[in-house]
Structures are given as C-alpha cells and as structure tokens.
Amino acid sequence: MSLLEIEGLRVSYGDMLALDDVALEVGAEETVTVLGANAAGKTTLLRALSGLVPTQEGSIVFDGEAIDGLPPHDRVERGLVQVPEGRMVFPFLNVEDNLRLGAYGKRAREELEATFDRVLTLFPRLAERRAQLAGSLSGGEQQMLALGRGLMARPRLLMLDEPSLGLAPRLVSEVMERVAAIRADRVTVLIVEQNVAQTLRLADRGYVLENGRLALSGTAEELAASDEVRRAYLGM
Amino acid sequence: MPLDLTLQILTSGLLLGGLYALLAVGLTLIFGVLRVVNFAHAEFMMLGMFGAYWLWALWGIDPYLSIFIVVPGVFLLGVLTDRLVIQRSIGAPEVTVVFATLGVSIFLQNAALTAWSADIRSVTTPYGSAVVELGSVRISVPMLVSFVVALAFATGLWLFLNRTMFGKAIQAVAQNRDAAALMGIDVGRVYLVTYSVAVAAAGAMGVLIAPLFSVYPRVGLSYIVTVFVIVVLGGLGSVVGAVIAALLVGVIESVVGFLLGTAWAELAYFLVFLAVLVVRPQGLLGRRGAEVYQ
Helix, strand or coil: EEEEEEEEEEECCCCEEEEEEEEEEEEEECEEEEEEECCCCCCHHHHHHHHHCCCCCEEEEECCCEECCCCCCHHHHEEEEEECCCCCCCCCCCHHHHHHHHCHHHHCCCHHHHHHHHHHCHHHHHHHHHCEHHHHHHHHHHHHHHHHHHHHCCCEEEEECCCCCCCHHHHHHHHHHHHHHHHCCCCCEEEECCCCHHHHHHCEEEEEECCCCCEEEEHHHHHHCHHHHHCCCCCC | CCCHHHHHHHHHHHHHHHHHHHHHHHHHHHHHHHHCCCCCCCHHHHHHEEEHHHHHHHHHCCCCHHHHHHHHHHHHHHHHHHHHHHHHCCCHHHHHHHHHHHHHHHHHHHHHHHHHHHCEECCCCCCCCCEEECCEEEEHHHHHCCCCCCHHHHHHHHHHHHHHHHHHHHHHHCCCHHHHHHHCCHHHHHHHHHHHHHHHHHHHHHHHHCCCCCCCCCCCHHHHHHHHHHHHCCCCHHHHHHHHHHHHHHHHHHHHHHHHHHHHHHHHHHHHHHHHHHCCCCCCCCCCCCCCCC
16 A cells, blocks of 8 residues: 555645646655746645645645644644755754654653754764754755754655755765665655655656646556656656 | 933833833733734733732722732733634734734723723822932832833743743743644633733733823823834843833933923834844744744
C-alpha cells in the first residue's frame, strides 16, 4: 500500500486555478520527484499536502487515513514533514534552537536527544555552528539547517521543496549527497527540484506537472529518456 | 535643581514608566507574534479597573486580593476575543485587522458605558496615599507595588520566551509563521496564549492602578497613545525594548512635566520619539524589517 495517495486534487487562489485533478502516489521508502516549470504548481502541491493552503476538491490519504482538513501541525505529528522552499530557518534563533524546534511535536520530542545527535553527525557543520544565529549562516549552511530541522521531526515522508535553490554548484552536489544519505536511511522522500538531471539520478519515479495538471509520469529512467523531459528540463 | 528634588522627579518618572511597561510589553508581544495592532489593548486595562472597583464596592475585596480573581477573568475574555475576532481576521488585509481590533475597543467601551454609566468612580484603600521614604525620596506604595509587578512580569515573560520550548515556539511563530507550522507547532494555540496573556497583563495593570486613579469607561484612551509611542520607540515586538522605552517615556514625562508643565510633557516625549525614529527607524531595540510579515 502506498504511504501517500492523492486523487483529484484541486487548489485555486481566488479565480486562479493552481492545481487541477492531480493524482499521485508515493510508496513507502520510495523517492519520488515532481518536475515542472516555474509556476507549474509544484510548491502549491507541497503546501496543500502540508495543509498550508486549503484544497477545493480531491483527497489526500496518508498511511491509510484521510488527512485533508487536518491543520499543519497534526500532519507533522503523523510524520508528513516538509522542508519548505527558501529554507525558512528562524533567523533570530540559534542553530541548536532551530533544530530542537524541529522536534516540537509530541512523537518527535520523545526521541529528541537521539535524533539531535544523529542530525549533528549527518551535518557536522551544524555542530560547529550550534550557538550561532541561523540568520548569520551562509545559504548552503541554512539549507543544511533546514534539512536537519526537517529530520528532527522524524519524518515518515519528507517533502523537499527546491533544496538546491540559489546555491552554488558545489553546494548543490553537497545537498544532493545529503538527500541521498537521508534516502539511504529509509526515509520516504518527495522532492521538487529544478535540478532535474541530478534529481532523476536520485529518484525512483517521477511526475511532470504542467500548468497545474499532470502531464507525464514514470520511472526515473523513463522520464530521463523521454523526449519531452529531455527537451523541456534537461536542455537536450 | 537640588539633588533631592532631582531624585524625587526621576523616581516618580520611573514608577510611572513601570505602569506603562505592563501595558506596552503585552502590546508589543501581540504585534510581534500575531502581527496584529491591538487597538483594544487599553480596554482590557479598563475592565481590570472596573473588576477591581466592583469587587471592592460590592464585597469590600481589596484590589491586591481581587487581582487573583480579575486577572484570570480578563484572561478568559482574551481567549474569547481571540477566538471570536482576532483569529478570524488573521490573514485578512491589514485594514480589516485594524478595524477588527478597533471594533473590539469601541464595543468594550460602550458595553462598559451601558452597564456602568459614564460616572467616574474610585476605589479607596487605606494604602492609597501611603508613602515610603527612601532617604529624602518619597515613594507612593501602590506605585511601587505596580512597578515591581510590572518588572517581575516583564522578566518572567523574557525568561519564558527564551528558556522554555513553548516560549521558543512563540518566537518561531513570530519569525516565520509557515515554517513554525511545518515544524509541528500549533500556530493557533500560540496566538491564543500570546493574546490572552498579553491582555491579562493589561488587566493586571488595571487592578494595580485602581487604588490610584479613577475608573470610567473611556479611561483607556488616556493611555493607549502613550503606549503605542512606547511600543514603536522600543522596537516593534521587542519586550526589553518596550520596558526601556516605557521607563524613558515615564522619566521624560515626569521631568518635563515638572520643569515646563504637564502640557509640555507629551510634546517632549513625542519629540524624542521622532528623533529616535529618524536615527533608528526600527526603534531602540527593534530589528530592521521585523514589521514586515514573512
């Protein structure tokens, strides 16, 4: 059974239809990517899954239970966790507080110390900067912090929105390595990335969104080989 | 000016500033966390004063005792206001939020007017005009008590915000509401607690000044402008800034009031306010851009 199952999802902002009739599923321990041009609806999809924007139609089933209508914090408590676009660290709190707040929910808090140690092992840079204000970190470090903070919530499904956005190429590879490590840790991952080539190497399957609708889906190999994807996203 | 007199005037100013601080800390917190300008803030102080008055007038309960009844009452009223008005207007255009809290202010004033008329009432206590002498400086006992409570509240609040998980969650919501929600923080609950605690502090101030000043439905109006000045002067959202600015305004009011007369006092702190804003638009301890919603 799939961990996440979406059917007929529709989201609109006033008159503007952002997502229409979107269906997708993510199996346990799978890594799934959603591709698409700017404004295709990728971020809206993740925000809808997290409960930050209301959906007009359709259903979101997580681990066999309908979660549409639940507030964001309840979805986090069930293990549906998002690392948002633009990192969104808490700039005036230090690195350690940012991480600890990641484990705010009851379920995550019970294992806070163990998760905290694991995250610092995965991101040694964060251990060095523990007492520093998050706002003073570099872009790459902030992204590591955002990833680490997401892991603190003990995700069953981790949604990543453009984790490499605005980073230098060297850092992009570093971020992707960490995502691969998270994946290897048997966390299910749903990733939205503009860095299509690297993401397809990481993912098992993918979907392509165009103007709020699903245009294509398949395994990562199929997508990487498809003319449409090669032309539109890989510049070939 | 002789030293004794200078000390006396400075002390009076600081004590007055302490009163302002109790209102200003809550107001700045509501702004910092909810991004709501709470025009109804001083009305909760007014209700605190009336609460103290009626408990004294009807059953002879001393304000220092009735504070334990009135403050929880005002807290519950804050819960109700948050649920009925504030949370429903959050996310709406700023103008809507402004009119919503202004509406609460007008509603509470007129509810008090209808229920208790415009009569000016006072609570008389044996200690209302009691004074302690510290060297040559004379200190009003009720003023001293409210000063101590105000500083204790501000200190406690600061510790709560910086030393507890829930306090840090409040800061997280203030710094990025969406990210806080994505970390599993119940943003609605943070709003509810913040709003209710802040207005309860205003209610506490009302009870504490009941032995000193008269009570009437529009009494809040004489404080709210000063307190808004203090909040912006200290830096929107800054608890420590609000306390420092409150004490500063109290001292300016007291010094200028003595030297030039009370009419000049308000003008003086407005001039200081404008001068500070020219040099530091974010206020004394404010963060640049803190007023921009993330």
